[in-house]
Amino acid sequence: MATPTTHRVPRPRHGDELVLQVDSIAQGGRGVARANGYVVFVSGALPGDRVRARLTKAKRDFAEAQAVELIDPSPDRVPDRCLHGGEPCPGAPWQGLPYRRQLDEKTKQIEEALRRLGKLDGFELEPAEPAAQEWRYRNKLEYSFGEHDGHLALGFHRRGSWTEVIDVEDCLLASELNNAVRNKVREWAQREGIPAYDRRQQAGVLRNLVVREGRRTAQVQTRLVTAPASFAKPPVDLHTVVEGPGGGTDGPTGVLGEEFLAEELAQLEFRVSPTAFFQTNTETAERLYEIAAGYAELSGRERVFDLYCGIGTIGLALARRAGEVWGIETVSEAVADAEENARRNGIANARFIAADVRLGVRPLLERTGRPDVVVVDPPRAGLSKQVVRRVIECGAPRIVYVSCNPTTLAPNASQLTEAGYRLQRVRPVDMFPQTPHIECVALLEK
Template sequence: MTLQIIITLRYGSTACREVYNGFAISLVSEDFCKQNDYKKEDKMKKENPVNRKKYTNNEEINNGEKTGKRAQGVRSKSDDSTSKFRKNAQGTKRRTDDSAFGIGKKSQGTKRRTNDSAFGIEKNTRGTKGRTDDSSFGIRKNTQGAKRKSNDSATGINKKNNMSSVNAGKCPVSKKCGGCQMIDVPYKEQIKRKHEREEELLGKYGTVEPFIEMEHPDHYRCKVHAVFTHDRKGNPVSGIYKEGTHDVVPVDACYLENEKADAIIATIRGMLKSFKIKTFDEDNGYGLFRHVLIRVGHNTGEIMVVLVLTSPILPSKNNFVKALLKEHPEITTIVINVNDKRTSMILGDKEKAIYGPGFIYDTVCGMKFKISPKSFYQVNPVQTEKLYSKAVELAGLTGKETVLDCYCGVGTIGIIASPHAAEVIGVELNKDAVRDARLNARMNEIENITIYENDASRFMVQMAEAGDHADVVFMDPPRSGSTEIFMDSMFKLNPDRIVYISCSPDSLARDLEYITKNGYKADRIIPVDMFPFTRSCETVVLLTKTSGSEG
């Protein structure tokens, strides 16, 4: 008996015939097979109306007109016995029976699934957003892992499923993400470890006072960023960068982030496919959708959604906005930010509001502030109130002082301090922040504050050379800390008190060493837990002149 095997060639149109181990093998082109398949299907449709109905449904599925689609552009056969093929659940082909060869074949094109039982993940049947509540912590788990493959380096997605590396506690991806280093450490133990670290770094400059703790240390981040990419099937994926890399860790919900922000990001991810919007691929530079940034006004409830695209044109923009607002009517404004550069920066230079005013408001310590997409604004509003209140308290203002607010951003500290001072001067280099700071001052009807767009170091030298004096200097530098140039300029200005607000005890220790060698001492060192479940914390320090330096 002669066994004939039909092997479809993807390329080429010439049919040939070979003999392998006594079997006659016919090699024919894909087009040749399709022509024969179509003839058989036409014949079946004429003979059997039921078969015609099945064929019509599959055409609709292939055209994307049904939500529960299975096929990926592959025609379905009514009777596959003629071609020795049948469809699997994903609409791809696999062999019906390889027993004639004595070979146990692995089906081609079947989806390799990850065993997520260790995560406690419950997947829904449609591959859309599905979450499992962790009753112990009241949080939701990542379900995008249902789509992940073992290796997808082409898209920059970190998809290696190493069960031993996964934290099975509050967050299933904490070991991959690296954003919450102490997620499974009890809160009191976190505070203890942080305090020991502060004492180790800062104890030689003064007594480190007890931490200002957070009463409810979860979901505190009101600024939430998600990077968007896709898996090998083209399905949208959103999450965060793995620490120190640009590999994307898929995340549905984060224990640190505002829950409403996470829900909006999940909705947007689900909308992309229906709107046929392609996510950006960092490797080849193609795709439109790069990031989503959500900013939430903690006290006002206002929400800003920033869509970071490679082009200012969002397909079906009006329908997209309408669909998003239908799911989340609490959104105040939606902004398109254009970032078409190959850069690690999230936001680009150009932006345009497509819904609402393009900004939101929030209140801190009784003052109202405008927040734009690029504005610096503390991510933990609850602890921000405690931090700034303590900073103004340490300044010891009596209503007669001239206060200089360096690195002033949108003017938060200076505006909060203004009712307690004679004059407040804010200095900021970022022009967008300067514009917002001036607006914030007018909005709060503050008349004793002036905001300058200038480099703070240069400005203090200019003040000193002009014979002007500042009684109190607030300095709130970036995580890297201050510079010797800035501090030397501050020494020339010779303020009576310095209130240093730091977001890194390491850089603070370095700067305190320099400041205390130049006529100042640390009177109060107070740590504030601004970032629960992480190693980071804020510290506010009051520095006053030593007895020999007063003049």
């Protein structure tokens, strides 16, 4: 008797195009679909969409793909508002989701990360704090120069491409002022005949333009990154930075106008250097800091350690309610800003130290004694194991963790619970509407 033959469905390969039904959203914002049991993560697709997608990566257990055609849109989709040359804005991949659904998805992803990755439970997941504005909320945008239809373009990279640049006239994530500055720089570059830099050919001049504004002060800080070249003075004040062929910054070639941006946040004045980190959504950042302050439960006597303090935004906002605040930050330029910001706001109970957080906590602990509250606001990579150990050594009864990545918050919170802390509350704060980026504040106590 012949043995029946089993036919395995061949796995898709790189470059294949598949018709997929997207049923959910993964961490990071990509749609999730299945092809004969094979999981495919699809960029540019939302739950309920039926799309044609091209595979950009094929692994044993999963694949990654880019949607190339929307065959049948989800019934939940809303029309895209931010378009460039008829294409959806690459910076607003979730604009097709109703805003309430965006908040629900972000909340769900935070909970999933904490429960699945962190193996945590018993915490209160509070309702998401919506953004103060759903559109035109960004105080900073970075644009790329390129060639489009034979002309110099200034805008965003086409989704899925690092070589094609979409020209932008009006991005609804940016303010009218930001858009006007970008368009003026492009007009100047086109008029002067200055070419975009081509990384493959290592030829050309213009690389990137960063436009940052003080939402409360109407000041603009504009940073132009170029290859070595000389050209006529631009029509707007630019902080110009030269990069060599390998991308290394050789340093500023000159500063036109004010090098520092002034901004107001949480009833404080801040000086912001060109490369310093500052929350991109000024209005919603105020609410973020209010939530962090509420979690800290300060009475005016506490000692607070502010790790990854940046230019001092959180620390100075807390200093008015604390006995003393000590901030640690790796970037010395940011620490200089923090010290200046304390001075200009008349805050005498805040001190800032330029040091690697891994190395700076122990000396500070020996100098001041145990803090009552530790605030951490790390980059997307979260806290390293060594920094987690230093936080535990502080012995603070309360830790306030400001996170921009729930998939790194989860293991960090798990490590802290193993040391005797308990995750009490988590509050999503939507700093980035129309995008999958997630911010939240977590409280751990022991």
